[in-house]
Amino acid sequence: MTGFTGKVAVVTGAARGIGAAVARALAADGAAVGLVDIASEGLERTADAIAGQGGRAAVVRADVTSEPEVAAAFEHLAADLGGVDMLASFAGVVGYAPAPDCDEREWDRIMGVNAKGPFLCVKHAIPHIRRRGGGAVVLTSSIMAFATEQTAAVYSASKAAVAAMTGAMALDHAGEGIRINCIVPGVIRTELLDDAAALFDTDDPKALVESWGLRHPIARIIEPDEVAQVVRFLLSDAASAVTGSCYRVDGGLLSRLG
Ligand SMILES: NC(=O)c1ccc[n+]([C@@H]2O[C@H](COP(=O)([O-])OP(=O)(O)OC[C@H]3O[C@@H](n4cnc5c(N)ncnc54)[C@H](O)[C@@H]3O)[C@@H](O)[C@H]2O)c1
Numbered sequence: 001m002t003g004f005t006g007k008v009a010v011v012t013g014a015a016r017g018i019g020a021a022v023a024r025a026l027a028a029d030g031a032a033v034g035l036v037d038i039a040s041e042g043l044e045r046t047a048d049a050i051a052g053q054g055g056r057a058a059v060v061r062a063d064v065t066s067e068p069e070v071a072a073a074f075e076h077l078a079a080d081l082g083g084v085d086m087l088a089s090f091a092g093v094v095g096y097a098p099a100p101d102c103d104e105r106e107w108d109r110i111m112g113v114n115a116k117g118p119f120l121c122v123k124h125a126i127p128h129i130r131r132r133g134g135g136a137v138v139l140t141s142s143i144m145a146f147a148t149e150q151t152a153a154v155y156s157a158s159k160a161a162v163a164a165m166t167g168a169m170a171l172d173h174a175g176e177g178i179r180i181n182c183i184v185p186g187v188i189r190t191e192l193l194d195d196a197a198a199l200f201d202t203d204d205p206k207a208l209v210e211s212w213g214l215r216h217p218i219a220r221i222i223e224p225d226e227v228a229q230v231v232r233f234l235l236s237d238a239a240s241a242v243t244g245s246c247y248r249v250d251g252g253l254l255s256r257l258g
Contacts, residue, residue: 003236005030007135008081010074012064012121013090015042017190018140020049021224022088022231027055029232034077034084035059037091056081064091064117067124074124084128085135086235089118092140094196096151107154114158115165122169126178134177136235139166141182143250147257163246170244179243181234186250187212189221216251 009026013019015037023033027050035057037043043059050057058080062073078084093113095106118139129135144152145159166182173180187193193212197205213221230249233239248254 003029004086007031007085008034008077008083009086009088009235010034010036010077010084010121010125011088011090012036012117013092013140014046015039016046017090017192018185018188018224018227019088019090020046021228022090023057024049024053024055025225025228025232026086026088026235027057028053031086032056032058032081034073034081036062036064036073036077038063064089064121065112067120070117070120071124074121074128078128083132084125085132087121087125087129087135087137088231088235089121089137089139091117092192094155094192094199096155096196096199098151099153102154110154111158111161114155115161118162119165122165122180126173129178130176135179136239137169137178137180138231138234139180139182141166141184141246143184143186143248143254143257146184146254166246167244174243179234179239181239181242181245181247183227183230183234184246184248184250184254185222185227186216186248186253187221188227188249189213189223216253217256218251220251222249222251 009031011023014023014035027033035043040061047057047059060073062069095110139162141162142159144156145163148156170180193209197208202208227249
């Protein structure tokens with residue numbers, strides 16, 4: 001596939017997990033990919049993988065909660081890769097606690113990365129995408145925005161914020177050919193889930209992660225590459241009439257939960 005030849009995509013959270021899988025998929029489709037994350041080693045791993053498959057990648061270590069770092073990352077990547085046509089935002093963190101056990105810094109940490117981060121990235125991506133005459137953005141919400149669980153107040157709030165800002169931003173930019181959608185992942189096999197399982201009182205975190213996957217009506221965990229294929233579609237011209245949507249990649253889970 002070469003559907004993105006001549007296009008530039010910036011991918012945040014690209015050091016591992018879904019972001020790394022999306023970056024590899026977009027590069028395989030011909031895009032030059034700007035990789036953004038706070039994890040330098042992981043960034044280099046993703047860049048090496050893309051180079052190994054014959055693609056082009058540039059790396060910027062940046063914290064998505066810092067506006068100066070986000071602004072500088074987009075400036076640098078646009079200069080290095082020749083512009084920005086697409087943004088795919090995956091930087092994210094988890095944390096679980098009932099409100100009385102959750103201090104203010106934890107609220108700020110989760111909301112900062114998961115809600116302020118994508119907002120700042122869109123803010124600084126749009127002027128570059130505008131210069132190219134249009135483009136597309138995919139943000140990352142979660143099933144937890146729509147069907148939550150005990151101890152997930154802050155994480156759920158952060159992902160509901162993404163779903164809400166997706167609609168508003170889609171309205172702001174529909175008239176200039178910039179489509180903005182978010183994905184709503186279910187249980188995806190990444191290290192984030194290992195981190196989440198470690199927060200629970202269990203002797204077997206791997207089994208706990210697999211048990212979360214079995215809740216999907218498709219009765220298995222979802223692979224990052226399966227999410228990447230949906231992101232690839234939403235960023236492509238095949239989705240030219242799709243904007244403001246929250247696109248579920250949840251193996252049917254929200255249909256079951258209502
Ligand atoms: N894995 C799942 O089951 C699942 C389900 C629903 C939603 N999501 C969401 O998908 C996105 C990707 O998740 P994942 O499973 O690949 O997670 P992951 O933990 O494997 O990857 C997240 C990446 O974000 C980076 N990151 C964290 N804070 C950052 C910051 N301040 N600035 C820049 N980068 C930062 C991390 O270094 C890491 O590389 C997240 O937003 C997550 O909330 C994941």
